[in-house]
Amino acid sequence: xxxxxxxxxxxxxxxxxxxxxxxxxxxxxxxxxxxxxxxxxxxxxxxxxxxxxxxxxxxxxxxxxxxxxxxxxxxxxxxxxxxxxxxxxxxxxxxxxxxxxxxxxxxxxxxxxxxxxxxxxxxxxxxxxxxxxxxxxxxxxxxxxxxxxxxxxxxxxxxxxxxxxxxxxxxxxxxxxxxxxxxxxxxxxxxxxxxxx
Amino acid sequence: xxxxxxxxxxxxxxxxxxxxxxxxxxxxxxxxxxxxxxxxxxxxxxxxxxxxxxxxxxxxxxxxxxxxxxxxxxxxxxxxxxxxxxxxxxxxxxxxxxxxxxxxxxxxxxxxxxxxxxxxxxxxxxxxxxxxxxxxxxxxxxxxxxxxxxxxxxxxxxxxxxxxxxxxxxxxxxxxxxxxxxxxxxxxxxxxxxxxxxxxxxxxxxxxxxxxxxxxxxxxxxxxxxxxxxxxxxxxxxxxxxxxxxxxxxxxxxxxxxxxxxxxxxxxxxxxxxxxxxxxxxxxxxxxxxxxxxxxxxxxxxxxxxxxxxxxxxxxxxxxxxxxxxxxxxxxxxxxxxxxxxxxxxxxxxxxxxxxxxxxxxxxxxxxxxxxxxxxxxxxxxxxxxxxxxxxxxxxxxxxxxxxx
Ligand SMILES: [Zn+2]
Numbered sequence: 001x002x003x004x005x006x007x008x009x010x011x012x013x014x015x016x017x018x019x020x021x022x023x024x025x026x027x028x029x030x031x032x033x034x035x036x037x038x039x040x041x042x043x044x045x046x047x048x049x050x051x052x053x054x055x056x057x058x059x060x061x062x063x064x065x066x067x068x069x070x071x072x073x074x075x076x077x078x079x080x081x082x083x084x085x086x087x088x089x090x091x092x093x094x095x096x097x098x099x100x101x102x103x104x105x106x107x108x109x110x111x112x113x114x115x116x117x118x119x120x121x122x123x124x125x126x127x128x129x130x131x132x133x134x135x136x137x138x139x140x141x142x143x144x145x146x147x148x149x150x151x152x153x154x155x156x157x158x159x160x161x162x163x164x165x166x167x168x169x170x171x172x173x174x175x176x177x178x179x180x181x182x183x184x185x186x187x188x189x190x191x192x193x194x195x196x197x
Numbered sequence: 198x199x200x201x202x203x204x205x206x207x208x209x210x211x212x213x214x215x216x217x218x219x220x221x222x223x224x225x226x227x228x229x230x231x232x233x234x235x236x237x238x239x240x241x242x243x244x245x246x247x248x249x250x251x252x253x254x255x256x257x258x259x260x261x262x263x264x265x266x267x268x269x270x271x272x273x274x275x276x277x278x279x280x281x282x283x284x285x286x287x288x289x290x291x292x293x294x295x296x297x298x299x300x301x302x303x304x305x306x307x308x309x310x311x312x313x314x315x316x317x318x319x320x321x322x323x324x325x326x327x328x329x330x331x332x333x334x335x336x337x338x339x340x341x342x343x344x345x346x347x348x349x350x351x352x353x354x355x356x357x358x359x360x361x362x363x364x365x366x367x368x369x370x371x372x373x374x375x376x377x378x379x380x381x382x383x384x385x386x387x388x389x390x391x392x393x394x395x396x397x398x399x400x401x402x403x404x405x406x407x408x409x410x411x412x413x414x415x416x417x418x419x420x421x422x423x424x425x426x427x428x429x430x431x432x433x434x435x436x437x438x439x440x441x442x443x444x445x446x447x448x449x450x451x452x453x454x455x456x457x458x459x460x461x462x463x464x465x466x467x468x469x470x471x472x473x474x475x476x477x478x479x480x481x482x483x484x485x486x487x488x489x490x491x492x493x494x495x496x497x498x499x500x501x502x503x504x505x506x507x508x509x510x511x512x513x514x515x516x517x518x519x520x521x522x523x524x525x526x527x528x529x530x531x532x533x534x535x536x537x538x539x540x541x542x543x544x545x546x547x548x549x550x551x552x553x554x555x556x557x558x559x560x561x562x563x564x565x566x567x568x569x570x571x572x573x574x575x576x577x578x579x580x581x582x583x584x585x586x587x588x589x590x591x592x593x594x595x596x597x598x599x600x601x602x
Contacts, residue, residue, distance in 0.1 A: 110408065112394040112401075118408060146390045146415050154411035 006032075058129070060105030060122050062087050070094070070102060077101040079136040081129060083155060085109055085143060093141075098188040101139075104129065109147040110154055121151075123158060130162040137165040139194055156197050167194040219305030220539040221347055222569040223263060229297040229314075230282040232258035241588060243303055245563060245570040249577040250592035256573040259592070260350070260543045262298045263571060265313050265327070267348045268339035268375065268382060272543060277315050277325050293325040302346060304538055309345060343379025347532050347540035351525045351547055359500060359509035359517055366498040370452070371423075373528045374430045377535055381426055384419040391415035392494060395476075399484035413476040416492065417469050424456040424493045425465055431498070433535075437527035439503060444558030445523045446516060447503035454496030500524070518550050526562055533566065542570040548579050557582050 006028060014024035031039040055061070056068035063069060070076060080101030084090050090103045106121045130138055138159055142148035156166045170193035222243035228234045233255040248256045257273075264272040271280075281294025297314030312330040329336040331345065358365055374381045395412045403409065431452045438448040459468045475491050476483075483489050500509040500520055509520050525542070533539040542563065548556050560582050563570045572587075574580065580587065 110411070112397040112403075112412065113390075117403070118405065146387045146394075146419070150391065150394070150411045150415045153414045154407055157407045157411060 059090075059103045060087065060107060060125075061090055061103060075100075078134045080139065081126070081135055081137070082139045082141050083126060083152075084141050085148065085151075089141065093187065096187045098191055104138075106142070106151065106155075109142060109145070109151040111147045118154065118158075123155060126155065127158055127162065130159050130164050135162075135164055137167060138162075139191070140166065140168045140197070165196055167196045169194055218533050218537055218539055218567070220303075220567050220569055221541045222303045223266075223300050223541065223571075224303045224308070225299075225301035226259070226263065227299045228259070228262045229299075230294065231262055231280060231296045231298060232282060234258060234262075235282060239590070243569055245568070245572065245583065245587040247577070247580045247583065247587050247589045248571065248573045248592050249575065249580070249589070251575055254592045256592050257352070257545050260352075260545050260571055260573065263300070263541065263543060264348065264350060265298050266300055266302065266311055266342060266346050266541075268343045268379065269372070272350050272352055272545070273354070277327065280315065304345075311342070311346070313342075340379045340382060343375055343382065347376050347536055347538050348543065349373075349376065349525050349529045349532070349540050350543035350545070351521060352543075352545040355521060356514070356518065358521060359512075363495075363497040367494070367496060369524075370427055370431070370498045373434070374426060376528065376532050376540060377430065378426075381423075384422040384426070388416060388419040388423050388493060391419060392489060392492065395483075396488055399480060400487065402484075409480060410477065413473060416476065416489070417473045420493045421456065421460075421465055421469050421472060424452075424454070424468075424496060425460055427452045427493070427496065428457055428460055434527055434531055437531050438523055440527075443562075444555045445519045445526070445562075448509070448520050448523045448527075449501040449503045449506075450524070451499045452496055453499050454493065455491050456493055457496060515550065519555075522547070522559065526566070529566060529568060533568075539566055539568045542566075542568045544570055544572045546573055548572060548574050549576075 009028050009031075010021065010024045013019055013027055014021045016024075019027065031042065052064040053062055054064070054066045056063060056066050056071055058067045058071040061068040061070060065072070077100050081104050082093065082099055082101055083104045083106060084093065085106055085108060087105055090105055093099050093103070104122070104126045106123065106126070108116055108121055110116060110118065110121065126138075129135060138155075140152040140155060142152045142155075152168055156168075159166055169190040220243060222241075223246075224241050224243065225239065226241065227236075227238040229236050248259060250256055261271050261273055261275070270276075273279075278291050278293045281296045283294070293315055295314065295316050297312065299310070299312040302309045302311055310330075310332050313327055315325060315327050327339070329339060329342055331341060336342070355365075355369075358369060371381065371385050375385075391412055395409065395416060398409055398412060431450055435450055438450055440447065456468065456472065459471055463471070472491065476489060479490050488494070501507065502509060502512050502516060502520060509517055512520065529540050529542055548559065551559060556579060560580075564586065572580065577589065577591075580589070583589075
């Protein structure tokens with residue numbers, strides 16, 4: 001391995017969230033020292049993931065199958081759709097097992113200051129889903145940030161003609177605290193106490 | 198001081214509080230790579246602090262360091278890149294240099310270690326921010342500081358508060374409210390964010406009315422909350438600004454603006470509806486003006502000299518200074534009453550403009566308030582009336598600080 005290869009690896013790893021150049025260097029050294037146990041399996045896993053992972057055409061979840069296992073699971077309650085900002089929020093909710101309906105991932109929030117508009121988010125897909133007979137309720141679980149709440153308002157506006165009940169997670173979600181940071185107790189309580197809009 | 202003219206709501210101006218009130222005090226301060234200081238450590242007690250030294254030796258820098266023990270950008274409203282130490286004559290660039298302020302804060306019987314500072318963001322993403330530690334633990338946000346430390350300051354920069362743009366007065370009142378309720382920062386920045394978002398949409402010619410209405414809904418909810426909170430606070434603060442005749446003029450204060458007028462007449466929900474309608478109707482006009490014609494960003498804090506009824510901006514420089522002192526002392530007193538802690542007071546170059554009689558009167562008020570006031574000046578003689586009731590420190594050029602008593 002030439003020094004440039006190592007440098008390149010460090011540079012790539014340093015682009016990961018939460019890693020700076022220093023921790024990337026440490027990670028690379030650790031990988032090299034544990035080549036058989038870690039580096040090769042990691043590299044294979046990355047290859048496989050890159051090849052097989054796709055976005056669920058229904059809900060926007062990431063998995064190796066499309067539709068994803070949640071959308072394909074007949075035991076999940078298809079009458080309720082929970083709208084989240086990011087896949088990370090969906091996964092966080094799944095970890096708590098507090099919600100047994102289906103999801104819809106917007107892929108972000110409306111943010112004029114960051115140049116993110118309705119056409120950049122999967123809102124049309126949600127409107128189409130909400131128009132299906134099976135769907136009775138849409139729960140908006142965007143963050144309690146200004147952009148998150150503005151997006152919730154926009155989405156509920158767009159769902160106005162779909163004839164579904166629209167609700168939002170109860171107050172108590174910390175401002176700026178995305179779903180990802182919630183524990184399951186808080187999430188169950190917020191789900192139970194959701195208020196309709 | 199006489200009993201006349203004092204509102205029943207105002208606390209006894211002789212200095213007794215209706216509840217147990219403890220003082221907030223800095224008992225240890227250390228600054229590192231901060232402005233003109235390389236490294237400096239001070240051990241203090243809870244008495245007021247007098248900092249004397251010639252101009253430009255870094256007295257204000259120390260007050261600024263203390264001001265970072267509350268949320269925000271400090272008493273100079275500095276950018277993070279300006280704060281790290283630079284050699285004399287060295288230009289300020291956008292590069293953030295590491296700096297730190299650490300302090301031990303005494304709140305009555307309790308003690309807290311607070312650390313704050315800035316380390317450059319190594320990821321290169323430019324997301325530099327001020328970090329905060331309380332008792333060794335990283336705090337999630339600056340509001341944790343606001344819940345702990347109460348502070349008021351008065352600096353020469355504020356001399357033109359009544360004359361300059363209304364934005365300065367809005368900041369002044371919002372900071373005062375945050376001193377009483379740190380949560381006020383939430384709706385204030387949420388409103389600003391929503392307002393800037395709408396300005397951008399209008400500038401970009403976006404016509405999606407669902408989108409505009411959603412952003413306006415955020416403006417309405419947070420904006421009315423901000424306006425209502427300002428009105429409420431001014432209502433309570435008013436009594437503290439009318440303490441009867443003393444060395445400093447009584448001030449008559451009001452919050453003025455369209456939202457405020459509506460709030461006086463209508464329930465908050467009706468004000469929200471009216472605000473929403475006005476925004477929806479004024480999109481074209483606002484696009485041209487590059488901002489919204491109505492909202493709490495257009496409100497103003499108006500101050501009148503109670504004795505003459507004259508508007509503060511028309512008063513003499515000396516009268517304006519007096520009104521500022523009245524406002525800051527009133528806010529400190531209200532903070533003490535409502536939070537149970539006398540705030541720290543940072544008074545930069547305040548006594549320089551006062552004659553001996555008013556200086557003595559100010560010191561008297563500070564004594565009664567029981568605050569640890571940090572006072573700067575060039576002439577140590579001005580502070581003589583404090584005697585042994587204050588700690589005297591001499592600031593000399595560079596970074597050295599010598600205790601003279
Ligand atoms: Zn799916």
